[in-house]
Amino acid sequence: MRRLEGRIELDLRRAVACSVVALVALAVGHELDRDHPTLDRLRVVSFGCALVVLVFGVAATRSASNEVSAKVTARAGSAAAAPLRVMLQVVGYLLVVVAVLDVVGVDLSQFLVGGAVTGVVIGIAAQQTLGNFFAGIVLLLARPYAAGDSITVYSGAINGPHTGTVTDVGLLYTSLRVPVLDAAPEIMRIPNSQLLAAGIGPGRDDLVRRPADEGEPPVDGGGD
Numbered sequence: 258m259r260r261l262e263g264r265i266e267l268d269l270r271r272a273v274a275c276s277v278v279a280l281v282a283l284a285v286g287h288e289l290d291r292d293h294p295t296l297d298r299l300r301v302v303s304f305g306c307a308l309v310v311l312v313f314g315v316a317a318t319r320s321a322s323n324e325v326s327a328k329v330t331a332r333a334g335s336a337a338a339a340p341l342r343v344m345l346q347v348v349g350y351l352l353v354v355v356a357v358l359d360v361v362g363v364d365l366s367q368f369l370v371g372g373a374v375t376g377v378v379i380g381i382a383a384q385q386t387l388g389n390f391f392a393g394i395v396l397l398l399a400r401p402y403a404a405g406d407s408i409t410v411y412s413g414a415i416n417g418p419h420t421g422t423v424t425d426v427g428l429l430y431t432s433l434r435v436p437v438l439d440a441a442p443e444i445m446r447i448p449n450s451q452l453l454a455a456g457i458g459p460g461r462d463d464l465v466r467r468p469a470d471e472g473e474p475p476v477d478g479g480g481d
Contacts, residue, residue, distance in 0.1 A: 268324035275317035282309035286360035307360040318349030392449035393428040407460025420461045
């Protein structure tokens with residue numbers, strides 16, 4: 258655990274330091290290109306600043322994604338950390354590319370407008386998926402439960418309450434092992450947006466599901 262904490266602190270310091278260097282180079286290169294766009298000597302300096310932005314921007318992105326991945330892995334496992342790390346790296350690299358193009362004097366106005374329109378279209382099309390994703394981020398930060406916990410989910414939207422053991426905490430879904438009356442337990446994958454809006458309580462031994470009527474609410478399985 259101490260080695261993990263030390264690595265996280267190292268990645269954090271490295272990400273901050275590289276980000277500061279990249280931002281300074283970005284500011285210097287942008288000002289040189291704006292004030293003296295035709296001077297060849299200063300253009301060379303601008304390209305040098307662009308190279309610094311590229312190198313340190315990539316380093317900052319990798320360090321930041323490693324830190325986030327390590328923290329998420331400790332809380333929710335590698336299954337949730339891996340896609341989040343990839344997403345952070347993609348976003349970070351895109352920002353670095355935009356910054357480099359800005360330093361070398363490429364006009365990005367048309368690209369930004371097209372990207373904004375594309376982002377709106379994708380956001381509307383993937384509204385439910387994005388809702389589950391951001392709900393998963395909130396749940397990872399709030400940590401109302403963790404893998405291995407026995408919980409009860411109180412939500413009418415998913416025909417609750419449901420009680421069971423958390424088997425996996427993902428960015429889109431959370432898996433719950435639900436006991437079934439006189440049958441083997443079943444795995445229930447609940448969207449994170451539903452869990453974020455639901456009430457979460459400790460597990461209850463008196464709530465089980467009927468094997469034949471999975472859509473009905475859990476019943477009292479305590480017996481006589």
